[in-house]
Amino acid sequence: MTLWADLLASGVKPHTKKQCKATWWEGGPKACVVHRPSDHFMREWPLVCRTSRLLERVCAHGVGHPDPDSLAYFLWRDPETELGFHGCDGCCTPGACPVCSLDH
Ligand SMILES: [Zn+2]
Ligand SMILES: [Zn+2]
Ligand SMILES: [Zn+2]
Numbered sequence: 001m002t003l004w005a006d007l008l009a010s011g012v013k014p015h016t017k018k019q020c021k022a023t024w025w026e027g028g029p030k031a032c033v034v035h036r037p038s039d040h041f042m043r044e045w046p047l048v049c050r051t052s053r054l055l056e057r058v059c060a061h062g063v064g065h066p067d068p069d070s071l072a073y074f075l076w077r078d079p080e081t082e083l084g085f086h087g088c089d090g091c092c093t094p095g096a097c098p099v100c101s102l103d104h
């Protein structure tokens with residue numbers, strides 16, 4: 001998918017399939033942004049990678065929201081993590097857009 005190509009071009013190195021499997025074996029989340037994205041409504045949105053390595057999805061208003069599969073991984077690593085906190089305009093809640101009440 002072109003979104004990944006863009007990220008790779010900018011120097012982001014995703015984990016390998018091997019590392020991904022190791023996570024499952026350790027009991028981590030099965031879904032993975034790179035290899036097995038879950039069927040969430042933000043999966044077609046552009047991706048950005050934070051310095052924390054959390055992947056965010058950018059909504060139609062240019063606001064970044066943590067990708068659920070990426071965040072699940074960090075929460076599994078550290079249930080106390082505050083990575084999930086973000087300047088949210090409400091778009092990572094499914095349903096009509098809270099900003100302009102359109103479906104997008
Ligand atoms: Zn993976
Ligand atoms: Zn938005
Ligand atoms: Zn949000």
Ligand SMILES: [Zn+2]
Pocket residue numbers: 060061097098099100101102104
């Ligand atoms: Zn909107």
